[in-house]
Amino acid sequence: MKAIPYGRQNITQEDIDTVVDTLKSDYLTQGPKIKEFEEAFAKYIGCKYAVAVANGTAALHLCALALDIKEGDKVITPPITFAASSNCVRYCGGEVVFADINPDTYLIDINNVRKLLEGSPKGTYKGIVPVDFAGRAVNLEEFRKLADEYNLWIIEDACHAPGGYFVDSKGEKQFCGNGKFAELAIFSFHPVKHIAAGEGGMITTNNKDLYEKLLILRTHGIVKSNDAYKNTIEFAAGTSDVKGNDYPNWYMEMQMLGFNYRLTDFQAALGTSQLKRADEGLARRREIAAVYEKAFNGKNYIKGQSGAVEGHAYHLYIIEAENRLGLYNYLRGKNIFAQIHYIPTHLMPYYKSFGWKEGDMPLSENYYRHCISLPMYPTLSSDEQQYVIDCINSFYES
Ligand SMILES: *Cc1c(COP(=O)(O)O)cnc(C)c1O
Numbered sequence: 001m002k003a004i005p006y007g008r009q010n011i012t013q014e015d016i017d018t019v020v021d022t023l024k025s026d027y028l029t030q031g032p033k034i035k036e037f038e039e040a041f042a043k044y045i046g047c048k049y050a051v052a053v054a055n056g057t058a059a060l061h062l063c064a065l066a067l068d069i070k071e072g073d074k075v076i077t078p079p080i081t082f083a084a085s086s087n088c089v090r091y092c093g094g095e096v097v098f099a100d101i102n103p104d105t106y107l108i109d110i111n112n113v114r115k116l117l118e119g120s121p122k123g124t125y126k127g128i129v130p131v132d133f134a135g136r137a138v139n140l141e142e143f144r145k146l147a148d149e150y151n152l153w154i155i156e157d158a159c160h161a162p163g164g165y166f167v168d169s170k171g172e173k174q175f176c177g178n179g180k181f182a183e184l185a186i187f188s189f190h191p192v193k194h195i196a197a198g199e200g201g202m203i204t205t206n207n208k209d210l211y212e213k214l215l216i217l218r219t220h221g222i223v224k225s226n227d228a229y230k231n232t233i234e235f236a237a238g239t240s241d242v243k244g245n246d247y248p249n250w251y252m253e254m255q256m257l258g259f260n261y262r263l264t265d266f267q268a269a270l271g272t273s274q275l276k277r278a279d280e281g282l283a284r285r286r287e288i289a290a291v292y293e294k295a296f297n298g299k300n301y302i303k304g305q306s307g308a309v310e311g312h313a314y315h316l317y318i319i320e321a322e323n324r325l326g327l328y329n330y331l332r333g334k335n336i337f338a339q340i341h342y343i344p345t346h347l348m349p350y351y352k353s354f355g356w357k358e359g360d361m362p363l364s365e366n367y368y369r370h371c372i373s374l375p376m377y378p379t380l381s382s383d384e385q386q387y388v389i390d391c392i393n394s395f396y397e398s
Contacts, residue, residue, distance in 0.1 A: 004384055006339040007316075007377045009196035010281070015273045022269040030219075030262045037268035038202070040275055041187075045162065047179035047204040049211040052268055053218055056159050056188025058261040059201035060088035060129075063155045063184045065258075066213045069094040073126040076116060078108035079344040079364045081131040085157045086345050089129070096354070097125070098346045100361045104304070106318065107131070107138050109363075110146060117150050127153040132161035132176050134306060134341070134373075135285075135313030140181035141168045156185035158204075162194050163282040164313030173311065179206035189271050194285075194315065195278055197271040200263050221258030229253055284378040285314040288385060292317050292374060295389045301396040303370055316341055320370035322396070328372060330395045336388055339373045 022033055034052050042050040053059050069075065071093035077086045079098045086096040099116055102109040108130050117125060128147060130138040140156060147154050158164070161176040168174050177185035184207075187193075189200030205211055216223055223229070226247055234240045236251040263271075289306060296302045296319060304320040306312065318341065321327050331338050344364045346356035358365060375388055 001335055001384070001387055003335050003337060004375045004380070004388065005337045005377075006373050006375050007192040008379070009191040010277075010377070010379050011196070012273075012277075015270055018269045018273040019266050022266040025265070027265040029264050031265040033265040033268040033272065034263060037263075037272045037275070040272050041202055042204065044275060044278060045177045045185075045204050046175050047177060047185075048206045049179075049204065049208070051203040051205075051211065051214045051218060052263040052271075053201045053203065053261040054263055055199045056186055056190065056193075056201040057084040057087070058259070059186035059188070059203045060084055060155070060157070061091050061259070062214055062217050062261060063186060063203060064088040064092045064094070065217050066210050067127065067153050067155070067183065069126065074124055075127045075129060076108075076113055076125060077129040077345075078131055078133070079346040079361050080106060080342055080367060081133055081157065081345065082159070082342060083345050083348060085129050085131050086351070088155075094126070096351065098356065098361055098364075100363045101133075101367065103363045103367060105136060106133055106367060107136060110139075110142055113143075114146060117146070122150060125150060125152055127155065129155045129157055130182075131157040131159075132164055132313070134318055135160045135164050135315040136306075136309055137161055137164045137166040137174070137176050137311050137313075139166050139168075141166075141174065144181040154182035154184075156182040158185045159188040159193060160315035161313040162187055163278060165311035167310065176313070177204040179204055183207055184210060189267070189274075194281060194313065195271055195274045197263070197267040197274070200267050200271055216256065217258040218261045219258060220260060221254050221256035222252050223255045224252045228255075230255065281378040282313060285376060286312070288376055288380060289314045289317055291382075291385055292319075292389070296392075299393075299396070314376055316373045317376040318371050318373050320367065321372055322370075324370050324372050327392065327395055331388075331391060334387075334391045336375065336391060338375070340368075340371060341373050342368075344368050 038050040069092035073094040075089040076097050089096050099112040158176040164176045165173040185204045187202040189197035236247045293308050301322045306317050
């Protein structure tokens with residue numbers, strides 16, 4: 001059996017042709033393919049605006065900047081996620097406060113968030129970064145209510161969940177990143193995510209002001225708009241002899257401290273091409289999940305599993321296993337490269353330096369001792385999946 005990773009990209013000939021066409025065009029970095037990708041992505045997600053950026057981490061950083069996170073601002077995140085979810089707060093000098101997960105959903109537990117908020121004077125916390133971990137959508141309708149009570153913003157980290165949704169109190173599907181409940185949401189196009197662009201990220205929102213600010217922050221904080229300039233037209237022109245109200249065509253202004261977080265046009269072309277197959281991939285992920293669910297149901301060495309959950313986008317399929325280390329090594333010996341998601345962020349030495357320690361997030365820590373992500377990607381064949389299941393069963397049953 002050839003090596004089976006826990007996740008992988010799927011690049012088709014059509015993807016390759018699209019990228020090659022773009023390489024032959026006039027634009028390499030940000031050009032017409034960016035707008036095309038943004039529009040197609042916004043339509044897919046069901047939001048008003050989308051901003052393509054260099055990667056998911058840059059997307060988080062720009063969100064933190066757009067929401068004006070400052071030195072000492074407290075922001076709540078879960079510890080079971082990729083470190084970038086909390087790092088964006090630190091980039092702006094904010095303070096990360098972790099809230100433990102719900103052991104059944106593996107998502108940030110709203111009751112733990114509520115406890116934090118109730119335990120401090122109003123205004124102590126500025127925002128929440130909930131994560132649609134593994135592809136399971138956080139119920140943002142509930143988080144929005146709580147956030148409104150305490151005047152908090154929400155950045156939804158939806159990197160695992162394009163196409164995922166939860167069902168709201170009116171019975172309607174609310175797709176991850178649709179901007180209905182969170183001010184901003186972010187996605188990643190790292191090869192292991194649902195839509196691969198090499199590197200890449202997207203911010204989605206329904207808020208026009210935030211959208212416009214993000215566009216400026218993406219390119220150094222530079223503004224190019226006749227109506228928005230702060231310096232005089234005489235300064236811009238370099239002469240007092242100016243007629244009319246048009247600034248010279250070369251003129252532009254850096255009005256805030258931004259970054260170069262642009263995506264290239266050929267990455268955007270790849271992303272757009274991949275997006276066309278997103279639903280197909282999602283359907284295949286759900287099929288694979290259903291097979292795992294059935295295979296492990298009732299096995300006493302499996303303590304928990306992702307299971308069948310409506311709207312789950314199955315970026316990861318996780319089981320909580322007895323003797324996880326033994327299983328992991330056994331599977332490696334069988335050419336199956338399962339993975340662990342994640343080492344709790346609050347116990348990373350960097351975050352420990354702020355005082356976080358073992359025992360602070362008991363549910364996340366217990367989850368970490370048992371979790372293992374099984375192969376999950378659209379091109380995983382039925383035979384390969386059966387081999388994975390057989391190997392797991394033989395590890396425990398022999
Ligand atoms: C991948 C990922 C990120 C960061 O995305 P990059 O594109 O790799 O920078 C952030 N949050 C989560 C949950 C992720 O899985």
